[in-house]
Amino acid sequence: MNNFKRIFPFVIPYKKYAYMNIFFNILYAFFGTLSFVSLMPMMDVLFGQSKKNYTLPTYKGVWELKNYLSDSLSYYLTSITDAYGIGYTLSILVAGIITIFLLKNLSDYFAMFFITHLRNGILKDIRNAMYRKTLDLPLSFFSEKRKGDTISRISGDVNEVQNSFLSILELAVKEPLTIIFTIVTMFTISVKLTIFVFIFIPVSGYIISLIGKQLKRKSTKAQEEQGIFLSTIEETLGGLKVVKGYNAENYFNSVFQNSTNRFFTLSNSIGNRQNLASPMSEFMGIMVIAILLWYGGHMVLIEHTLKGAAFITYMGLAYNILTPAKSISKASYAIKRGNAAAERILEILDQENPITSKIDAIEKTSFNSEIEIQNINFKYEDENVLKHFSLTVKKGQTVALVGQSGSGKSTIANLLTRFYDVNEGNITIDGVAIKDLNLQSLRGLMGLVTQDSILFNDTIKANIALGKLDATDEEIIEALKIANAYEFVQELPTGIYTNIGDSGNKLSGGQKQRLSIARAVLKNPPIMILDEATSALDTESEKFVQVALENMMQNRTSIVIAHRLSTIQKADVIVVMKKGKIVEQGKHEELIALDGTYNKLVTMQSFE
Template sequence: MNNFKRIFSFILPYKKYAYLNIFFNILYALFSTLSFMALIPMMQVLFDQAKRNTIRPTYQGIWELKDFAEAYLSYFITHTTDTLGVGYTLSIMVTVIISIFLLKNVSDYLALFFITFLRNGILRDMRNAMYKKTIELPLAFFSEKRKGDVIARISGDVNEVQASFLSILELAVKEPLTIVFTIIMMLTISPKLTLFVFIFIPVSGYVISLIGKQLKRQSTKAQEEQGVFLSTIEETLGGLKVVKGYNAEQYFNGIFTESTNRFFKLSNSIGNRQNLASPMSEFMGIMVIAILLWYGGSMVLIEKTLNGASFIAYMGLAYNILTPAKAISKASYSIKRGNAAAERVLEILDQQNPITSKKNALQKTNFESVIAIKNINFRYEDENVLKDFSLEVKKGQTVALVGQSGSGKSTIANLLTRFYDVNQGEISIDDTNIKDLDLHSLRALMGLVTQDSILFNDTIKANIALGKLDATDAEVIEALKIANAYEFVTDLPKGIYTNIGDSGNKLSGGQKQRLSIARAVLKNPPIMILDEATSALDTESEKFVQVALENMMQNRTSIVIAHRLSTIQKADVIVVMQKGKIVEQGTHEQLIAQNGTYNKLVTLQSFE
């Protein structure tokens, strides 16, 4: 119930649909009960058991309502039969019964009609909230979680909450009210017989609870397993070239098959437990009805304390309890499954994001003088990646960071953009700590070109315009020209409106990287961060991209993380890093003259 309370905030925008659903469920429960009660006078007429009453009764108050209703009904039957005949009386009663059943089914439809808007509205809002939260969470979160597991939560678990967990709305009104109204009517017919029904409900509930005890734990395991095989799909599709190139299809197929087999066994166990609820509750109900038939039959035939028509209607009412009782048992299982799914959904929604803007964060629209990195320490897990690291980048400078893999170069880019936060020390722009800046405005100051060209399954224009969503075709084309990409784009079938496929797979590596550069150019930020932007390219592509980078870096402050040293010889300052520390810095010529670490790196690459 605690999880349901927390999901309740998603229900509030749709409360009018919830109220309408409750209203029509009340009507359904009422008409469902009346439909059986309406059979009593009809059967009394059929079997000629109706009491004759020629005196019209008078209403004496609510406490005498039952006696008044019985007296008025017998008066109506007597009067109508005497004046218009028994056939007319029967036709009126049949019309009343049909009308009650019609109203019952119309109420049921309208209750379902309105709850459909509520269910689907909650599904949409929860999915939107999950997606919004997912893209807001820091990169560190996804280094611990499988992407497939997150996808499973947004798709499968949210759907389970909508389909299963929200059945509590039906459970709370429709079925219990049907049982309550039915029992009230049964008590009016025979309190003695109704005692047997009170035995059935708690016993049935206890048996069903025993069956469903393990359901929530198994449902959690099944949903986690779904995350595993979705992750396998996502990873193998992303790395299909490697899978095929290493003939590893059988290996990954084995991993996937093992996961789906575990899911198969869990699903069978869960399904079988759920399927047991309905026959178990129905069997227990029939047992009680058998006892009612025996005891009620003796009251009709031997004791003569109950008439036949009332007994038949009573049995109908008793059976009427079975359907909602079965529904409650099924819903209780669904709630256990939904509860497990809700926990997984809420785990994401409740996830704290440590990298956010402060309450009164400063807005900054331009870069004026200097980026200062002061005595920072940073670790991803246990060991420090950067140790007491300090660096100044002045406006208009191109500063290159070089060093062996693992020296901490890319970490600088991650910290400047606040993908991660420093553990100690401070990074400031124009003497303002970046933690005091609004996160959106901080990232608006920076353009980022990464080693992996991250493109989306959309048109060239849509990919480039991410940095400026209202960009015109002319602005996109100008950015493409600066990025040395316009020539190959004009050869494509639809120019800038050509779809480039999943991750831009219709293009070569060099073409993809030039589009990434064009995206950064169009954004036109004052600070540019290039994270090994040419390291994955062949020599010819690198020449095109290097020209594009030089065009882009003109009149900008640039921080270049470089693997190929030939690309950064013109940098104003080259910073040589080793194990998270600066070991050398200066221009290309100065560092060569020092004959130190940088010179060794250049010599090694020259041999290569």
């Protein structure tokens, strides 16, 4: 139950619904019990066993309450029957029974009405908290986790917890109260018979509890398996061209079917155990009822210590315990499943985020002099990607980082934006360590254009306006012109209001990249980071994008990570990297004259 206690704060905003649910559940349990008791005077009248009472009783204290209520009812029934006849008395009793059943069902409706608001509120808030946490967590978390598993937790596991909360409220209020009220009433009818029942109920309860022991473990496995096949779907849709291009449909189909087959087996096992709960609890209940019939019948027919109408009412009350008992056994299984789901949700919500703003973080809105990378070391896992790396970027400079794949170029971009934090050393902007800066203000100083054009299934305007949400159409168009993109955008059916599809799949690679550049232009940051912005493009697209990049970099500090060396000839400083270290540094002509690593890279790309 610890997992549920930790999720309990999500209930607090909706506590008024919880209180109202509890209130109406109390009424439901009360009227549910009363509905059976109300049949007793009816049967007494029908079978001619009702006691004649011509004296209004006096109240003598709580211990005599049963006799007082019984004698009062007898007095009023006798008075009504003598005045209006037996038919009128029956009409009054039937109207009373109908009223009690109406109140019972109205109470049930309102209890469910309020719990629906409670459940859906909890669902919304947990899902929002999960999504917010997903946005806050660093990139390193998702390099270790499958995206599909995270999606599974936000959708399936949250639903499971929501359903389990309903079960807990039933378990804690509605069903136990129904059982308590019923048992108290049973005691008032016959103490002896009720004690006899209590000998058998714990035995049946123990047998039912044995069924659910392995349920939590199997539920955890099933939810993990769901994450695996959702990941497979996500990866397949993301890489559909590769799947089809390599005729790998059968392979991926096999991977997916293996996962769904494992999920099928686990779900069947879980379902069978749950399905066994209801018939098993009912059978054990009927066993108790059968023993009651034998013992109670003995009290009515042989001992004559119990009236027939009272015994029939007692049997109805005993059967009234079965339904809540079945619900409790079902709810206890749902709680085990929900507990497994809560564990997976809390794993995300409890995840420590090492990359956050300090409490007294500095707000910085301008860039004045230089970025300084001071003797940093960094590793993603075990091996250092950057080793004692130092670099100074002056305001207004264009600094290009070049080198073979794996030399650590893109890591610099990840560290400057604090997608990751350095293990040793320091990075400063205008002499202030970036760890001391407010994270949002740090990223507000920077524009980022990556190798992969990351666009969203929305309009061109919405995609470009991410950096400035209140941008006007004129500002969007101006950014598109600087990014050399307005020419193709104005030819689209609805211009900047054209939806570009999932990941911008309605556009070419060059067009998508120019929209990414337009987004950075609109943001208008003082520092621009270009992470291999043209490496995925063909020669013609590269020319369009290169013009856009040159337009954007004017009067701006730029850090360009380049694979194609043709794009960085005009850089103020070219930094040549190899295995996480700087091996050469200077202008294009200087590095060519050195006839070293840079010259070899140029020669390899057949560039003069």
